[in-house]
Amino acid sequence: MTEHAVQLSGVTKRFGEHTAVADFDLQIPRGTILGLLGPNGSGKTTTIRMIMAILLPDRGTVELLGGSPDFARRNRVGYLPEERGVYEKMKVLEQLVFLGELRGMTRQIVRRRAMEWLERLGLEEWANKKVQQLSKGMQQKVQFIGTVLHDPDLLILDEPFSGLDPINQDVLESIVREQQDKGTTILFSTHLMDQAERLCERVCLISRSRKVLDGNLKELKRRERTGTIAIEFEGDDTWLARLGITNPQRVDDAYHIEAGRGVEPDRLLAVAVAERVMLRRFELLEPSLHEIFVRHAGQPDPEPALGVAGGVQ
């Protein structure tokens, strides 16, 4: 067992004139869950396809589970492509059996596992129905079962949550967490920053075919901290004025105060205690993933409704 489940070094992929991925380095330590984040068209899917050796890089090397991505290694990966696809005319169970057998499982084992998963996701009654009779969401669940069926060491999920309703998103999230608890390494791509904030240990941000930054999410946020302090308290705010803070920024019940200019966090706290202010909240604000992304990629994400709301508590 090498340390990394996936290791990309200097990977570049061009399609004609267009460079889809440029000089990309990435290491995913085993057992972690990494979010590959970026707007649409930034090169996420191309990167994933190169990891799965569906596309070959023009330059650079790809290592998967400690070696070249041959079929033996790829069959220990559970891969959910961005473009969802199922054999519409096949029965649900038969389709899962086919996928399992293709990856070297025996018929009996794959049948039993597939049934367990179908029961778990509430699809057992559909096992012998044709896939085309299922709703889109159910088809997506069947496809997800297809990716985890063979107990992979690495899960690669390309935009796994798109097209799912909130309830099923939660179901999927809990399964992803559970897989991670079992020690499975997980790589998933998304353009939904708030989802990534909830799930990821590590993130890798890409924009315009290039990696912007990557690392442990907590460390990243600490490093990216801007020095804003959020406080909430009972009573009036005259004590703030005495510290020389005039017109503090109000966000809901909280006051956002820029640190510095003689207002250090420890001093602010000491004064609050001395003034017997009833503090409800005192926090060094961390930037949201979206803010970090915008700061580094220099362009707002074109996708609407992103996680813009304040810091994480």
Add this chain to the structure above:
Amino acid sequence: MRQVWVVLRREYIERVKTKGFIIATIAMPVLMIGLIGLSAFLSIQAERSERDLALVDLTGQLGETVAAGLEAVGYDVELVDSDVGLQEMDRRVTEDEIEAYVVLDDLTIQEGTFAYRGNEAPGRVRAALFENVVVETVLELRLSFAGNTAGLRELLAGGRLSFESLGEEQSEMERVSGIATGFAGAFLLYFTMLFYGAYVLRSVLDEKRNRVVEVVVSSISPWRLMLGKILGVGSMGLTQVGIWVGCAALIGLLGIPMIAANWPAVDVGELSQLMPGAGSLGLLLVFFLLGYFLYSSLFAAVGAMCSTEEEAQQAQFPVMMLLIIPFILQMTSIEGSGLPWMDWAALFPFFSPIMMYPRAVVGAVPWWMVATSMVLMAAALIGTAWVAGRIYRVGILMQGKRPTLRELVRWIKQA
């Protein structure tokens, strides 16, 4: 290899259990038998005339014999007194009292020509039967003038070549059987390669269109996937053809004793010689396998190039032409061999299944040509499989517009 087997089995089972397969398997022989039956029925129906036929004998020597002869082959003909006059007879025809009438005159005795007067021309069967009866009667009459009727009859019936074999014996029936088997075989090869090839194309295209292929090729190499597909559809094809051949054999085995029991006049021994031998069936299998793999790999490549049904319709045209040209050429040489250059055209691997098989069965070409065509087909198969495999590998993941010829060449060159 296990993966190839998994793909093969899926492809086979998913196809064989469809309604389409079951219907096609049953419908094809039913349709064939039905068509033959229908055409036989119609020709009999056409012969069974509701209206009367008449015969006017101006010679006074032929009438009764001809009428008797026609009655023997199923025509009730009224022998009209020659005094009635042809104008009166024409009137009867125009006023629909009779359908038509036949006039025998001196020219009939001299040359065997006679008039059939009616509104509609006689059917081919009727014309042939009438001619036969009249000529037989005239001959009989003329021979009786010459004496020694029996000997002359023999001579007139045609000298007969009696073949004294020094090698293996091939009777006339065997020759006819060869022609029939060759023709039917070429026909079967044409349709199976066309239909099963189209199945392969469709299967590739479907997998590409519903995007399953991306998951599948992350577990199995495109080459194996293509192989599994082609083998799967091929197994389905063999099953189907096997059912047909089996049914035909069963009908033959049960039918011949039935014929023997009901129509003692039929020479059953000769009839059973009409059945194709094991040799020509074995040869058919070899040509089917080589031809099917050759064409299905081409169809697979076409499927991988396209993203939509419409594109595929257009893109498969060149491949279809490769099938249609030999079929048309073969139609001009049903007896086995046509123009000499066609024997050489039959060596072209893509033409071989349809053109070489009938030649091989009839024995129209030397054995070394048959062997050479098989070697060439096998070589071509390796070539097309290589090229098709490369196109397939790149093509199945491509969406959007069809590649240009230059892009195709680049796909093939890509390592």
